[in-house]
Structure formats: structure tokens, C-alpha cells
Amino acid sequence: MKISIITACYCSAGSVAQTIRSVLGQSWGDIEYIVVDGNSTDGTMEIVREYEPKFQGRMRWVSEPDVGMYDALNKGLRMATGDVVGVLHADDAFQDDGVVQRVVGAFDDGTDAVYSDIRFADCAGRTIRYYSARHWRPWMLQWGYMPPHPGVYIRRECFGRLGDYKQGYHIAADYELIIRFLRKSRLRARYLPVCAVEMRMGGKSTRGWKSNLVLNQEIVRGNRENGYLCCLPMLVPKYLFKVFEFIIPKARRVLGTGKGERS
Numbered sequence: 001m002k003i004s005i006i007t008a009c010y011c012s013a014g015s016v017a018q019t020i021r022s023v024l025g026q027s028w029g030d031i032e033y034i035v036v037d038g039n040s041t042d043g044t045m046e047i048v049r050e051y052e053p054k055f056q057g058r059m060r061w062v063s064e065p066d067v068g069m070y071d072a073l074n075k076g077l078r079m080a081t082g083d084v085v086g087v088l089h090a091d092d093a094f095q096d097d098g099v100v101q102r103v104v105g106a107f108d109d110g111t112d113a114v115y116s117d118i119r120f121a122d123c124a125g126r127t128i129r130y131y132s133a134r135h136w137r138p139w140m141l142q143w144g145y146m147p148p149h150p151g152v153y154i155r156r157e158c159f160g161r162l163g164d165y166k167q168g169y170h171i172a173a174d175y176e177l178i179i180r181f182l183r184k185s186r187l188r189a190r191y192l193p194v195c196a197v198e199m200r201m202g203g204k205s206t207r208g209w210k211s212n213l214v215l216n217q218e219i220v221r222g223n224r225e226n227g228y229l230c231c232l233p234m235l236v237p238k239y240l241f242k243v244f245e246f247i248i249p250k251a252r253r254v255l256g257t258g259k260g261e262r263s
């Protein structure tokens with residue numbers, strides 16, 4: 001099985017090398033790595049070109065202006081030739097070298113998508129928030145719950161049938177896509193009980209209350225566009241559960257049983 005990993009980046013010179021190394025180190029050999037750059041001016045592409053020979057023909061890239069992250073991801077989808085597609089943002093890294101191999105092992109003839117856990121870490125690698133999809137179900141999308149996008153892998157042919165990331169969304173086009181794919185179209189999805197990706201706090205959806213407001217407005221929009229009742233008050237309860245995603249890692253550090261910590 002060939003896996004296409006897409007990294008969309010813009011002025012990511014401070015973090016993209018770690019992202020690339022985490023792809024390069026994967027034990028699964030049949031990986032096509034696609035980097036879509038938004039015409040960076042900070043040296044990002046110099047780093048990409050430095051690592052390109054190490055992929056021995058398995059890396060493809062483009063650097064040109066775009067109209068945002070989801071435009072970049074759609075470019076990556078059009079470039080992809082793998083059986084399955086996943087996204088790894090330029091501020092993120094695979095949790096360990098065996099992630100893609102475990103994802104491949106979770107796919108069978110009856111599986112269209114695989115989803116897993118991620119964690120948010122500080123600069124020392126300590127888990128600040130552990131985002132688990134273990135108890136997620138498609139109906140929860142109507143209430144603001146989704147499996148973490150960097151932990152989701154989908155068969156490429158599904159994008160050909162169901163479309164790509166909708167333009168006009170600033171933060172939640174991935175949320176809308178998951179509604180459209182996993183709930184409305186009922187793709188056959190399977191949970192993989194592993195931490196797939198280490199992320200940094202401070203992404204578009206975690207930058208403050210204004211970003212959270214835009215995120216929630218777009219979650220409401222994504223549900224409604226796909227025929228599901230949703231409004232802002234319906235999204236409030238998710239924050240009560242999100243608190244535990246921060247509390248539990250802290251408690252585990254105190255007890256010395258940190259889950260997914262960097263070794």
C-alpha cells in the first residue's frame with residue numbers, strides 16, 4: 001500500500017525540518033511525500049531542497065502563491081498518487097517511526113478511513129493535551145467533536161468521489177470534510193488506538209477566543225451545509241470534556257505515567 005503524506009507550509013523554516021525528518025524516518029517504505037509551499041521567503045524551501053535527495057525520488061514539492069492552507073492541501077491531493085492520503089502540518093511530527101506502518105496495518109478491504117489520537121506538546125516534549133478519538137462517533141460531529149485531523153487517513157479514491165477541502169473556510173474546512181465523508185457519506189472508518197502525531201500549541205484553531213469563535217461558526221456552517229441541525233449553544237458542552245484532555249496528561253506526569261511523551 002502506497003501512502004501519500006501532504007505537508008502544507010508557509011514560512012515554516014523554524015519547524016519544517018523536524019516534520020520532514022519524521023517522515024523520512026518512517027519504517028514503512030512506500031511513502032510519497034508531498035510538500036506544498038505558499039511561496040515562502042524565510043528559507044523554508046532551501047530546507048526542503050536540502051532533504052529532497054534523501055527521499056530518493058519519493059518527495060515531490062511545489063512552491064507558489066496560494067489562497068490559504070486548504071487551497072494548498074487541495075494542490076497536494078491533486079499531486080498525490082498513493083492509495084491512502086494523510087496530512088502532516090509543518091509544525092507537527094510523527095510520534096514515532098512506526099506510525100505509518102501501523103496505519104497501513106489498520107486498513108483492510110472494508111476500510112475507507114483510519115483515525116487515531118494526537119497530542120499537543122511543549123518545547124520539552126511534555127504532553128500538554130492528549131486528544132483521543134477512542135470514544136468518537138460520527139453523530140458527535142453535530143456537537144462539535146471530531147477525530148483529530150492529523151490522525152486521519154483516507155483512501156484517495158474517496159476524494160475523487162466526494163470532493164476535496166471546500167474553499168471559503170478559514171479554520172474548519174477539515175471539519176466540514178469529515179462531516180461530508182464520515183457522517184453524510186458513511187465511509188467505513190476504523191479507530192487505531194495509537195498516538196500518531198505530536199503537535200504544537202498555537203495553531204489556527206488554538207490561538208485565542210477569536211479563532212475559537214471563527215472555528216465554531218464554521219463548525220455550525222459545515223453541519224448546516226450537509227443537512228444537520230447545529231448552532232453555537234450546541235457546541236458549549238465540548239469544552240467541559242476538553243478540560244480533561246489537559247488535566248489527564250498533567251496528572252500522568254505527576255504520577256510518572258506520561259502517555260506518548262517524547263523519549
